[in-house]
Each structure stands twice: as structure tokens, then as C-alpha cells.
Amino acid sequence: MIGTSLRTSLAAAVLLAAAFAPAAEKPNFVFFLVDDLGVMDIGANHPKTFYETPHVDRLAAQGMRFTSGYAACPVCSPTRASILTGKYPQRFDATDYFGAAQPEKWNRPTKMLPAPYRDRLPLEEKTLAEALKAAGYATFFAGKWHLGPEGYWPEDQGFDVNKGGIERGGPYGGNKYFSPYGNPRLEDGPPGEHLPDRLAAETAKFIEANRDRPFLAYLSFYSVHTPLMARDDLRKKYESKAKSIQHDGPAWGKERERQVRLVQDHAVYAGMVEAMDLAVGKLLGKLDELGLSERTVVIFTSDNGGLATSEGHPTSNLPYRAGKGWLYEGGIRVPLIIRAPGLTNAGRTCGEPVLSTDFFPTILELAGVPSRDAKIDGVSFTSLLKGQSRQRGPMFWHYPHYGNQGGAPAAAVRDGDWKLIEWYEDGTVELFNVRDDASEKRNVAAQHPEKVHRLRDRLNAWRKDVGAKMPTHREPKAGATSPRS
DSSP, X not given: OOOHHHHHHHHHHHHHHHHHHHHHHSXXXXXXXXXXXXXXXXXXXXXXXXXXXXXXXXXXXXXXXXXXXXXXXXXXXXXXXXHHHSSOGGGGTOOSOTTOOOGGGOOSOOSEEOOOOOOSOOTTSOOHHHHHHHTTOEEEEEEOOOSOSTTSSGGGTTOSEEESOOSOSSOOSTBTXXXXXXXXXXXXXXXTOBHHHHHHHHHHHHHHHTTTSOEEEEEEOOTTSSSOOOOHHHHHHHHHHHHTXXXXXXXXXXXXXXXXXXXXXXXXXXXXXXXXXXXXXXXXXXXXHTTOGGGEEEEEEESSOOOOSSTTOOOOOTTSOSOTTOSSHHHHEEEEEEEOTTTSOTTEEEOSOEEGGGHHHHHHHHHTOOOOOTTOOOOOOHHHHTTOXXXXXXXXXXXXXOOTTSOOSEEEEEETTEEEEEXXXXXXXXXXXXXXXXTOOOOOTTXXXXXXXXXXXXXXXXXXXXXXXXXXXXXXXXXOOOOXX
């Protein structure tokens, strides 16, 4: 028989363990956000891709790969805001990349003036970092922020540590992707140090320092955004690889007035993709080394589609149409991989649509943190991670701007397999069945007027609900003759 004192000691030990159990059971989160990475830029989505992404592909093999992941906007800042708040960025007028010209300074000869937008994430919005920090999490941010000027940086929005997050949309200071960085939130490293590797190293140090408490490590790469710069060894590797490739079809096509790249063979871009993948591998290796992999949810995604119609046209999103800056699938469909130990079965795929607003409620649910904001637009997809179903409802986009990539002001809605795009310049609509026609080659609006009417009504109701600002038609110049009706 067990003595009284021993029973008392065992009972005390059980109580002590129970007292610490809730904290110990909270999962850690590592969130990889890659800038401008196209949905077909990783091997897990495109086995014949020109780029090499073995570490990301391994993550997909260990977790769940979503084939219908979507960004809330075809450009960066609004999507980034949607991830951190769980809300459509239209609710707080963050509808364009921060730094774009406002309508009063618009000097391009376009049919419309873009809508005004707010160029910072409002401090009154509760962010994912703030919610987790209040629940006892250590919070860390590294890389691209692009959500407002100083005073609106990561340290003002719930992150304990900020390594490199400022107002810039790219690594535009110093030697750009190589040290010296000229970044007020990232100390310079040795000359020639590569930014993706440095950001991964900083994240690894944070994880090791916080291994005994729950943490959110948010690694938001500046890669693979312009300027197009790669390590010399990687550039040379892909220059050699490109020489051995023969493409079956044309290398270039047309999207309105823009050329669109139809093949993947850009050596510099490929080098940038591989450097990003190596950084992901460094972090995954650190989790393994510290024995944290089974307690850490890892999320990998992008903020918009790949850059195919502008600024070097470095990648192709085929079979998806167009790219960054467009509301076609190539502009808003993004890679999405999640490894959630105890929930996701290794190597599974999910075709259910997931929007970037959905990360906020999903992460909070996994962390056991209640969300008290009634205006959250995202819908948790924890059930999908378990292999169950989810009723998501329609997803909406509103981009009342002219981006740098050739797209025009437009809105879109996807409901089930159907997607409608409404172009604001002339009110025309396009309707696609994105399950049967992922390339959006067949506009079937004329064949399905009832679907057009229903989806347009939903889009109008949603715009009213979020208070969406609209672009405006320009007034005719004085003395100009009005066209006859």
C-alpha cells in the first residue's frame, strides 16, 4: 500500500501538473507569409515547376495542402491587414498597397479616378498578435510589414519584437536584399549577408529563447518581391537549368494591354524562390532540433498572386489567368499549406476555398482564445484541418484602383464553383465556373443571367455592409464634346 505521505505528494504533483497544463497545451504558431509568391511557384502545387522548393514541399507532405487558398486582395497591404484582423480590409478602407497615389494626386490617363484609401492599419483594430499576447503568447515579427508609418509598426500592433518591419513595401534601403540593409528595425549584418537567411536566423533565435512558453513567430518575407535580386550561386544555377528547358507553347501572351508571362524560366526569380525555401527549411529544422514540431502549427501562404504582367514579369501562374494586381485567379489564388499536429493527416489536400480573413478565427480557435469582435469576417476552418466539412459562404473582393500590373478597378465574388467579376469602368461582368474552367477562358455570363443577377445582388449587399469606397468617373474636360446618345 502507498503511504499517506506518498499519496499526498503524488496528489500535490498531479495538482501542480494540472495547474500548468493549459499553458503547456497551447500550440505555438509559425506563420510564413511570402511576398508575391505565385500559387504555381512551389513544387507541391506544380511538380514540373522550374523552381526548387524541397522544404516547402516537405511541409506539404507532412501537413494539409489547400488547392483553393485565396488572398483578400490582389496586392499586398490589404491582404496583410486581413490576416492580422480577420476582417475584409474594405471595413477600414485599406484597399490598395500603402503608398499608392491617392485620387487627388492621380496623374495617369485612366477612365476613372481610384477610390481614396487609408494608408495604415488602424490602431483600434485588434490584431492577431494582440489577441495572442493577451493570452500569454510571446509574439515576434520579422520582415515586410507595409501596414503604415512609424507609430503603426509591428511593435505598435501587438508584437513584442520587430525585426525589419517598417513602412516600405520592399527592401529598398542600403544594398536591398544584401547587407547593409539601411533598415531602422534591422541591424546590418556582415557585408553581403542575405536578407532571407538573416530573417530566418532572427526568427530561430526568438523560437529558441521562447521554447518554454507559447509563441507566435510571424516571418513575413520581403522575398520574392522586386527588386529582382538573387545570390550569385543560385542565379548561375538557374541560368544553367534554363538552357536545358524546351517549352511546348509560347512564352508570352496578352492580358488586355499587358504582356503576360506564360512560362517559368526566370533565373533570378528562381534563385529568390529557392533562397526563401532554404529559409523555411532553417526554421523547420530549428523546430525539429528543439523538439517543438509536434506542438507547433505551421502556416505557409502568400499575400497575392505571382507577378506575371509587370515589373520584370518574373513568373507564370498558368493554368491560372493573369497575376498580381488582377482579380482573375492568377492574382488572388495563393499557395496555402498548414501542418497542425494532431489535426492534419500527412499529405492530405483540401479543395474547399479558404480566404486570408479566415486565419484569424482559425488560429484563435486552435489557441483556445475567444474572439469578441462581432465584425470578424473570417470563418474558422479548423474543421477542414480535421478532414471535416465547412460552410464557408461566398467570398468577396473589391479593388477600386488601377494597380501597377495592368488591372482596372473591379470587384468579384466567388460562391461555390461560380465566380463573377464586375468591371467598374463600364459595368461589364464576367462569369466563370472555376471548378470546370480554372483558367477563366469561358465567360458564360450570357448563358446564366439568373446567376449573374444573384451574384451581383450579393456583391452589392456586401459592398454596402463593409462601406466600400468606389472609384469615380472623371469629369469631361472643359470644351469637350459629349458623345451622342
